[in-house]
Amino acid sequence: MKIERIKTFITLVDLESYSLTAEKFEISQPAVSMQIKSLEKYFDTELFYKEKGQIILSPAGKIVYQEGKKIVKRWGYLKQKVESKKNMQTKQLKIASSTIPSAYLLPEILSILNKNIDDLKTEVSVGDSRSMINLLENNEVDLIIVGYKPKNNKFKSIELCSDNLSLIVPLNHPLAGKEKVFLAELQNHSILMREEGSGTRKATILAFKEAAFKLEDFNIISELGSTEAVISAVESGLGISFISKIAAKKAAACRRIVEIKVADAEYERNFYLAYNKNRHDDYLINTFIEAAKNIL
Numbered sequence: 001m002k003i004e005r006i007k008t009f010i011t012l013v014d015l016e017s018y019s020l021t022a023e024k025f026e027i028s029q030p031a032v033s034m035q036i037k038s039l040e041k042y043f044d045t046e047l048f049y050k051e052k053g054q055i056i057l058s059p060a061g062k063i064v065y066q067e068g069k070k071i072v073k074r075w076g077y078l079k080q081k082v083e084s085k086k087n088m089q090t091k092q093l094k095i096a097s098s099t100i101p102s103a104y105l106l107p108e109i110l111s112i113l114n115k116n117i118d119d120l121k122t123e124v125s126v127g128d129s130r131s132m133i134n135l136l137e138n139n140e141v142d143l144i145i146v147g148y149k150p151k152n153n154k155f156k157s158i159e160l161c162s163d164n165l166s167l168i169v170p171l172n173h174p175l176a177g178k179e180k181v182f183l184a185e186l187q188n189h190s191i192l193m194r195e196e197g198s199g200t201r202k203a204t205i206l207a208f209k210e211a212a213f214k215l216e217d218f219n220i221i222s223e224l225g226s227t228e229a230v231i232s233a234v235e236s237g238l239g240i241s242f243i244s245k246i247a248a249k250k251a252a253a254c255r256r257i258v259e260i261k262v263a264d265a266e267y268e269r270n271f272y273l274a275y276n277k278n279r280h281d282d283y284l285i286n287t288f289i290e291a292a293k294n295i296l
Helices: 003-015 018-025 029-043 059-090 099-104 106-116 129-137 199-210 227-235 245-253 283-295
Strands: 048-051 054-057 092-097 121-126 143-146 155-169 190-194 219-224 240-244 258-262 268-276
Touching: 003 018, 003 029, 003 054, 003 059, 018 029, 029 059, 054 059, 092 099, 092 106, 092 129, 092 283, 099 106, 099 121, 099 143, 099 227, 099 245, 106 121, 106 283, 129 143, 129 268, 155 199, 155 227, 155 245, 190 199, 190 227, 199 240, 199 268, 219 227, 227 240, 227 245, 240 245, 245 258, 268 283
Parallel strands: 092 121, 092 143, 190 219, 190 240
Antiparallel strands: 048 054, 143 268, 155 240, 155 258, 155 268
């Protein structure tokens, strides 16, 4: 019996949808049905019934669901332990990072790692914080660096550094000559935001909230998938935006945009490194952490 069939069954019960389960595993709906039928054939019993479009677990199905989750968890733990030992031999490290750390923290950290570890191979995935946390939850990467602390208690999280929000505007924007503005002054301007799941977006919304504003109080005209996309859009004159001060500082130095202080939107956030607690003795992860501490 393949572990994938149990994973498919558990996901189907959780999502209550063949289409969503198929989408999650990137397979067809008939393939999902075949895996479920194969599992029922293996146990020689029905695992659930359908009532008014809902999936109702049979008594046997409840046992398979409950014990299957334990099996999947233990299987994931086994894979992690094997990967940990394998990585020590092959010197491979898979990292997932949100956009700001990937551009402004990772390059220097990886440079130190490669100087200290011969033949090190690294693979970096970049995306919003939520997606990167999902990769770690699915054991697809060894560690992550993201814009907010993951809530999963299976993770060990370390605060790496702090960052602030900066307002950026085009070079020829009416606000460009000001040293400081207030949020109320921005309500009639076109504003660009990062996408759902972005740490920068979350920080911006919290900054608005602390100043007694809501997202709906502003003219949000576009949501973009990366900090560089936001900077380029602002540079072209599409609108103004809040981004990481780390990123804004570099863009302003290159005269791509103008950085302005917002008096009532000072919000500090932290970047976190996280990994699974059961890999606390992993040589490559610990070496990565030491390298990060050396530059921050």
